[in-house]
Amino acid sequence: MVQVPEIPRGIPPRRPGDRGRRISDRHVRRARGKRERYPRHGDDAPSPRRGLRTRLISRALPQLSRGARVDGDRYAVRHTVTATLPSALVLAAGLGTRLRPLTFCRAKAAVPVAGTPLIRRHLARLAAQGVRDIVVNLHHRPDTIAALVGDGATLGCRVRYSWEPVLLGSAGGPRHALTLLDNQFFLVNGDTLCDVDLAALLGAHLARRARVTLVVTSNPDPQRYGGIISDANGWVTGFTRAGDARDAAHFVGVQIVDASVFEPLPDGVPTASIGGLYDTLLAKPEQVAAHNVDGRFHDIGTPADYLDTTRAVDAAEGQPSVSFGLRSVAHPSAQLERSVLWDDVTIEAGCVVTDSIITDGVRLVEGTTLNRQAVVLAPASLEEATALPGAIRIGELLAVPI
Template identity: 35%
Template sequence: MKAMILAAGFGERMRPLTEHTPKPLLQVAGVPLMEYHLRRLAAAGCNEIVVNVSHLADQIETYFGDGDRWGVNIAYSHEDEPLETAGGIQRALPLLGDEAFLVVNGDVWIDYPFEQLIDYQLKPWEQAHLVMVDNPPQHPLGDFCLDVEGRVSERPEPLAGYTYAGLAMFSPVFFAHLRPGKLALRPLLDQAIADGSLGAQYYGGEWADVGTPERLKELDKQVSSGVRSVQEQVE
């Protein structure tokens, strides 16, 4: 299975840190955020990686190169301007092939065992399968609800659901109908819910959305002090 790491965004909420450093290269305990994903994907046996790049793309390509240092092969999907999640994936489809693929946001921290998703087989009704986590303080109501069959549904007000972790498996069919251009992922997920083709699983492990300088600083403090374990991520 191939995997795509999303790394093209500007990181607006991370300014001023991202004015000179792309968000996936911001460090936690001395290691770039995206490198944690890369090392763990390689350890899980996923060696074909696609990375979309735009903002400060040269820094990402210079640091990661062709991926040989981690035992993987990296192909880059270049965007003149960030195309958002769905637009970026649609552009990268020729690099991702005809089989289901894994997608992970380059700016999240998660200790999810990637091999579990790599080994997952989409159900006949699924075109996408999300990993969802407990709601963080900044997003207390979450994104979606999840039924006992693993189907995703809209979160009814005022009930809380779960938060999409920025990690998922997609069938290429999920994006094949899209026209090239800038497009967010959420409208596609909402349509898949309406069509009954969106599945998910709950994960109760460590996860953090590194969306602001304050959250990055706190995560760095936790990892550096051992509050969050880093051993599995970097071995």
Template identity: 30%
Template structure:
């Protein structure tokens, strides 16, 4: 039972870790290094890039819409609504005999290490404990709630401060001794492979597994079965966290569990599915959409599980399977334990509000990441051009190649990406500028995201978690979200910012 809705993986094809599907359906060698997307000359282009969606179908046309989660306005193309499919569970003919066999296999391994795996170069300085375990990370989601930020890039490689979101996860598991990583990919896996490569730059070695169609949390890991060790960590790749995985692994070994769920407390339990524990850590049950009078715990699943490989026998092959709905309920009382991570940072960054907050927390050190090490010598990186009269907060980041003009103010939680520019007198607070973005003189930005190569005109205001797509031009003196901005407006028409469009 997760504390958030599941994401929907997209379609890719099967390949091994050093190959990636090309756009013609074949296989090509993975190209390493960052993806650099440059704008095109001429009028402001579509926020979604290609007017066709990820399945090759024509887009629905330009709209400005009100998005879920309280976002005021998302400027971009609505490309469809994706609803997870619920699959009914087929019970086992002999559940008792099956769970007894799981216990007998797990008991012999309790307290033992998994087989040692080769360590990638550069991993040693990340290691906090010698667990010698494997991590399996599910990164198949489309990130639809972050569009248009994810219209041209899959969610795993959306930048969070100074590196792709998935890079933070890889460095996190490496710090806990897990340098053998299996990545189960779905939507736009070719772009993810291009950025992450073999994982060595993040201290891990990656094996790539691609879903031919959405398989759910359990179905995806079933596809990776041939690569799994006898014990491994399964992680949903959509949260920013610094949970102590080493402590969770030790708890799993100590109890002889079949599966140990990472649990975190939340302030408002009514908004989540809850996990009930016995005093000894065994999972007693799950409570979905609880009423106020039924709430007796504040614990939710944090999407990280220590598993015995034998649990794969519970997962049918060839179809979509949810581990939360179709596996955990059958293990209650049969070796399913929880480990509570109190005091750890944990956030799903799948909405614009939480994405902006997550970036700010990385920069401030509220969540432990390698980014903080880069900021030890200050927020302005070598090669950045910052006017002496500009002010840069200590918990901001100005990347190499960026330019900040006279009297500009770069406030807390702000990222000025490589090649981005901020003109004189502009003021930015908790604003994320992707590479190549431009902010005009006296513009005011707060709690927003400006896409790669986008341009914000002089004296424009962009606030309240607006996301401006890659390459979009926001005219001078525009106020967002008070005015909706259309995309792809013909040059003969009035400027896009003066053409209000009804929200969904």
């Protein structure tokens, strides 16, 4: 492993004298042993027990950057762990372009939802269902994720990282991380939340002898979301784009896949799954299956989606309608409604903040009024930031309509 300046502390570099073949530039080395194989049908899946090279594990919590801090036991969770399931890859490398300006501050998976960072929600849910080994891929603002997660010990799992110097996409990312994953593994999008029974998903995948099984639900908005078309037996026959009039289910961002699907891809080459690799699989019958669920689904694609999701989770978990991050304070005379305050936020006297998102380190001066605004510290790349529709520079702050 070659040391990369952007990699956060806690993702150890390859040391001189390490043995083993390096798969690709700036990537983890191949584990020499065979991956544990789960049965294709019938027998119960055994617990994977593979030898792990300790230098591939983030042992120390990385240096914390502003807006991605863990104070004491703030994010600690209690776990009731069931039988061990296959490993998982959480896709968290994306730029989060649609979520700007929020992703000028943090990676998309690091944003707080009802007081808990999204990435920690994903990992806690995976661990609670028995997923012990988890890989998180990183590219944009990797420090904001690694600082919240570390080696995963506080979440009841072991977390390792797959660094992508170049974004590799929804299929290229898994290909790059294969050496850290089992022969079957869960693949989870880092920007959605959905309740999925992973043991049931694994069972359905093995029983069908599918190569990919996608978790789907009814499409909440076909004009906005593409969909998945399947036959009467649940085999996927095609994919639709947003606005397609055909009856198609909605992919919720959780799947289980066979590693062999990605192995033929060249490592380090950006590749898509839906709209690329998976479309190729459909040339043969019974390769990709659909697994229907009725669980709650939340998207965090845009600032408006993020605000809606935070409100829904706040309500479901009995949280107040205004979320306060770590060390955030508001003057008693300030009026706050249905808003989210990240870490180190200060709201001075007489401010009125409604349906807004105030991100890390922002100070609203006395008498500021905001309605449906996302406010961030102005990023270094002002040209890119001010190009956002309706963006206004206010001193050291940037405000963008939601």
